[in-house]
Amino acid sequence: MRIRSTELIYLLAGTRIAVAWEHYSEDEFRRAIAGHNHALVAFIEPSTAASQALEPEWTSAVESEKKSLISVDCASAASLCKEFDVISYPALRFFDGHGKMTPYRGPRRASSILSYLKRAVRPTTTALGSEDKTVAFQSNDDYAVVARINPQDQHVKILYDTLASQYQDRLSFGSTETDKPTTVTCYNNRDSQQFTISDLTAIDALPRLIESCLTPVIGEFTRANEMKYLQSGKSLVFYFSSLFAEREAYVAAMRSVAKMYKEYLNFVTVDANEYGDLAAPLGLAPGIFPALSVQNPMFGKVFPYPRGRDIAPEVVGAFLMDISQGKIEPWDGTMSADGGRAHDEL
Structure with missing residues (x-):
């Protein structure tokens, strides 16, 4: 039986909305991440302000993606949270269904959480075959990166794929081949900004591009x-x-x-x-x-x-x-x- 926390009332945009966590018990949690099931888990402590601030956003996201979103009340399941090295609240972790756990470090908004779930279950770097697909891809997330890589620059592709693994929780990564010079563009769609580099000689050029793109206005x-x-x-x-x-x-x-x-x-x-x-x-x-x-x-x-x-x-x-x-x-x-x-x- 799921453990329900006390309902809290939030005043959002002038409307009173009753929301409540719907926590998993330890047994439910272990069944949920077993086998090949993927899940994003929020380890929370109800008394903390940060957990309370997450609650309405998480509840809103659960309405769209109930199966893949799980919450655990660390006040009631302290040993379980300790087992997964939860030391601050809320801690969001993605379990890929194959034994790998990845921290979620993106914005704690319902839209961002749902976007992350879509990214988490697709390839780290999406192959973009046509320009139409590339144009569509660059606007499908708050933050999207598109690399147009010349086949002669395979070292760039290796570095790009490595960065995609590190930043997948916050950006969508796509790549396509080009016979022109290699360029990488990051689209900050939330702030309507884009950043492009073609000079990739500096070893930190790509990481700096991504950090600049992720920096909100x-x-x-x-x-x-x-x-x-x-x-x-x-x-x-x-x-x-x-x-x-x-x-x-x-x-x-x-x-x-x-x-x-x-x-x-x-x-x-x-x-x-x-x-x-x-x-x-x-x-x-x-x-x-x-x-x-x-x-x-x-x-x-x-x-x-x-x-x-x-x-x-x-x-x-x-x-x-x-x-x-x-x-x-x-x-x-x-x-x-x-x-x-x-x-x-x-």
């Missing part, structure tokens, strides 16, 4: 990538929200502004449920979200966005322009009389 700020962002040499534009749908809407609306400033600024979203403690050092009133603030880590300057002002592309763009022109003074660390930050009164 607006990323998600977490403890794990905190130092990467802080040491990038760019100022950061933080957007805090406790709702996943709200953060996604912000990304869609602000993408054009982020592209405009990407040479100088990194735009990031922050899950206020999990990292709400980061708001106060950025001059924001604790617990009042959504909120936005700009930080220059190099000089230690912070520019909180005025509370109550509309967080819209044209307004935020004007705010950033005013900062760059010295029209806005950085936050001095004090509180206003009503308990808000001093910048709220601008």
